Amino acid sequence: MASAAAVTLRRVVLVSAALRLALVVFGEWQDAHLEVRYTDVDYLVFSDAAASVAAGGSPFARATYRYSPILAFLLLPNSLLHAAWGKLLFSAADLLVGLFIDTILELRGIPEKMRMWSVIAWLFNPFTFTIGTRGNCEPIVCAVMLWILICLMKGRVLQAAFWYGLIVHFRIYPIIYAIPFVIVLGKGYAGPVGRPTLTMWRSKQQLQNDKVSQKEDPTSFLATVWGFLSNSISRNVILFGLLSGSMFFAWAGVFFYLYGWDFLNEALLYHLTRTDPRHNFSIYFYHIYLHHQQGFSSIQRLASFLPQLVVQLALILRFSRDLPFCMFLQTVAFVAFNKVMTAQYFVWFFCLLPLILPWSSMKLKWKGLACMVVWMGSQLHWLMWAYLLELKGRNVFVQLWVAGLMFLAANTFVMLMVMKHHKYIPLFLSPVKSGNKVATKKEE
């Protein structure tokens, strides 16, 4: 059975790879022959920055390059070998995400068929296979985040810390996972041999039979706060915090030494202070445009930051022990409440969705479909008004803003539905709780 499953997964990956290669080739043809490019504008920015580095200059010589110089270094072969190198790299990362999804679910005992569907849900999602082939770098971030999860699941704390520090330097948003990581790495993380014990997946039938697991509740706020305070100081937490923090500051230090304030302003500070008045999915875009000439008061800045902060804290305090679930909800909320929201951010939570589906009682018919229709429908509704504004020149700012409010409502609806139908199971078994009735990790 294992070899049959491996062949099937291999076939799925091979077909996905062929699809992505074909799209990259098609993209090159379209860019050369048609007026409308296949390639994302951002890819041209990365490539130009890489060319600047190849010529001995700074990647920030390229206007609107607002990423870590690491990305420009990764794309040096764009200038030295072929311009499509970066797209192939991002598509390979995309395939890696599929493999990591399979690994994570296998570690938790998900049956082969269910794993395959989860992997297919990622690899053959039209959104995900276009994003890498168009030259967007988000698949790399997704791959690293899933790798960090795998390292944590296998007890490789130092490796997880290394990659976490690097990825926060690369993209910043993963900083929202810092507190959940600290919580799961607390005193209850690993047993006497240093390896954590994972909770395994149980079928619905097994769940109905096993009353013990049905009584597993998300932690109460007070219990979590107390737990956080009393359990947070552990060897693993200190190691993780020190190494990931050192990695972040080390990379920042190196690039500040090389590129000075350009690096700090463009790659880090820009993302923290960004207020873009141009239309995007965020509910704040019109508010920002209406104030762009007069600026913002401190109260307004705080008011736009508070909902985000409150939601993140609530999700962390309640769900952090079910780490993939917490990360998924946090990411959806972070994107939905952010001051700027573009479609490429969606892939940040798309890669986590397959990890929580096996624990959801939501069936595709009809609640699953309802979530998809509501989410995609409100997005299409927004896109319609954006089309009228940007491509037809009609003044529909108010309508577009209302569409943004509706999209926030849709995101909230989906979050509530997912929360309601999710079977909360902590990722790791606390060593003191491992008793007879709780499943132990399968031997590999």
Add this chain to the structure above:
Amino acid sequence: MAAGGGRCLLAVALAAAWISGSAAAASSSAEQAGGSHKSIKCMPCSRPYIGDAYLHDTMTGQLAQRRDLVEMSDSGELCKGLADDVEVPVLSKLRRQLVGEGSHRRLVYSMDFGACEGAMINFLDGYDAHLVIFEKLPDGVFADPFELQHFVERKVFVDVAVFGDTNLELPTALSNRSSVEIHFDLRLIISTNCSLVIDMPLHARYPPLDASGYATVEFGNPDLLLRYRKKEIHSDSCLWVTKNLKAAPLEKATWRIPCGDEAHIGFVSSITFLSALVCSMSIVLAALIF
């Protein structure tokens, strides 16, 4: 074509403006075409762009001339003999239209040159010749230098440059003006009966707020020049001769761009924050209950 007396007055007026060293740029609709007061100039081949002769004052967003370069390029010594007895092509028709809808449009220049069979071919046999369009963009409109570079890669244009504010993301109120210079190889028009159509893609910035809901942007007249040099050139004496192409004033090109209304500030801001509050509280409540 301007009458002889009118040209004299124009030359004097422009010379006065040149001497004072400041450009008149109160609004885009009031701007006059070009800064060159003589129809023939010369520039060394090491200076690829006409636009280098204009200094963009980023503080005021206005255009001012660099005296030293203009003086150098107008030097009689530099141009001596180069423009004599050369029968340069003459523009017989020029039309400019702003085409498209929404925030992304194109300025389309349609041009005809006279005497296609004879004089043009003879001229292009002996000279490398480029048509140069120098368009000073009004406030609120910008060109994407990377998009224009794509035209050069596809060999539609010989060269392109954007001067001034090239930040693509800023709204009008926080940005400065810019100019676009396009070089077009005249050899390409032989096969099209000396007619050509040039597209310049442009994009609108977010305008300042206005109760009417729309901002109106007007284009001034572009500078149209012919730049040529002899085909057998020595690197130390390579010079481009630049000649203004005379054309009748163009019909107005106007762009109406939607903008926000200050009157919306109150309800938009309050409902935005209220919505964020309601959604965030729903999620917090659900986290408590589920």
